[in-house]
Amino acid sequence: MSRGFLRNFPAFKILSEEKIEAIHAGTLEVLQKTGLTVYNDKALKVFKDAGCKVDFETKRVKFFPGLVEECLRKAPSSFSVKARNPEHDLVLGPDNIIFFNFPGTDTVDINTWDPHSPTKKEHEDLVRVLDALDNVHFLNAYPYFGYSGGIPEVMKEIEGVALRLKNSSKITVAIANNDIDKFTIQMAKAAGSEIFANPNTSSPLTYYTDQVNACFLAAEYGLPSMIWDGATSGGTAPASIAGAVILTNAELIPFIVLLQLLDPGARVSVANLVLAQNMKNGSPAFGEIGTTLHNVVFNQVWQKYGIPTVCSSCGPTSSKKIDFQTGYQKMMPTVLSAISGSSVLQLYSSIYGEITAHPLQAIVDDDIAGMIGRFVEGVDSGEEALAIDLINEVGPIPGHYLGKAHTRKWWKKEQFEPIASDRLTYPEWSKSGKKDCIDYAKEKMEKILSTHSPKPPLTSTQEKDIEKILNEARKYYKDKDLISDSEWEAYKKFLG
DSSP states (O other): OOOEEOOOOOOOOSOHHHHHEEEEEHHHHHHHTTTTEEOOOEEEEEEEEEEEEETTTTTEEEEOOHHHHHHHHHHSEEEEEOSEEEEEEEEOOEEEEEEEEESSSSEETTTTTEEEOHHHHHHHHOOOOOOOOOTTTBOOOSSSOSSSOOHHHHHHHHHHHHHHHHHSSOOOOOOTTTTTTHHHHHHHHHTTTOOOOBBOBBTTTTOOOOHHHHHHHHHHHHEEEEEEEEEEEETTTTHHHHHHHHHHHHHHHHHHHHHHSSTTTTTTEEEEEEEBBOOOSSSSTTOOOHHHHHHHHHHHHHHHHTTTTTEEEOOOBHHHHSHHHHHHHHHHHHEEEEEEEOOOOOESSBTTTTBBHHHHHHHHHHHHHHHHHEEEEHOOOSSSHOOHHHHHHHHHHTOOTOHHHHHHHHHHHOOOOOOOOOOOOHHHHTTTTOOOHHHHHHHHHHHHHHOOHHHHHOOOOHHHHHHHHHHHHHHHHHTTTTHHHHHHHHHHHHHH
């Protein structure tokens, strides 16, 4: 079972309890006074039956504070999720920290830094690297959004889930769009794994049909849900950090209410992908420090609610290359989110925004995750760690600690050894070819791709079941005219 890293000190707090209470009260006021629009009649009926104020004509739902707080209390503060390999079972909780990857719709040429649609092999390579890295605890809904070769848009993520299940034994997330999760959930079940349902909010204060249906599927299959909010501060959310947190809370909580009404005690976590808007060009300001402040406040509020949080904003950067900017724009938000209470950190593989991702970046990111993991584990101050007897034994110069059993035991425990960093002296570095972290990451990637395979592999029965579900999905979308005749012909050629 993968518990990730254990935070061995109280979570960092940036606001007083009075200010956190003001944010909570503001959230309740927005939910009661304004509520949100829900384009799903089935959900409207559930909310109505629970005592909410529902206008079926405008699709507006308003929530009373008592119901909101009752449903927040019903959600578990920690829970486990089953993988097909028990070693990859997850634990999400208030003091556990686990990592996964941030997506990229495309990959990137590391010689020119130009993005391009990944091939099937490039997609497989990224998934295999993510599967091999110990600090990647599960996989996102899409490392890449499908791959090139004639796959219709509507089938790209479904084919991607099949690819992930074949190349990784870790848990994954299911996208909720165009009924995709109807099929991806079945595929995960056929592989012997649970999967995170993935309802997403639409800012400001709106839920669309497919996203709400993900909650009904989660309840039907008894699955955990990872709810995402992706507002943009200054665009679809207030520019003020406290205001954006209130909006984010008001968008996330109704999904929790719905899930708890459908399945009391349902496993749920909330993912915060709120980004500031770059007011100079209108794009999201990836890596902006204000986004990190938002996440720290968000974590403090949700620590009060006792529900695991996911920091999604620590993965993307504004840089287009694997460079110094990428490093600091990833490290700063990830470490601050880890110490302020995030249970899950979405770090690995992405470079620019949600556009580009690469396995080399994932390997460099593994050093970031390992360093942060070592930090949150804190300092052992037990009798042996204090080493008082040893210090008295060694005494002043010429005494030293190199030959001591205590040193042999404790240096590996206290130090973190990176896999892609250059730690050589100048003479060693010159003699070994003046390699940098990208060179070491390439060597690591080549080793993984030449030796690693998921354990256990899918059985032949599981592979057949997944292919059967894929064929059902292909027919379903063809019959719904979501795959055109020309796309279908190209798709058939791709499938052989």
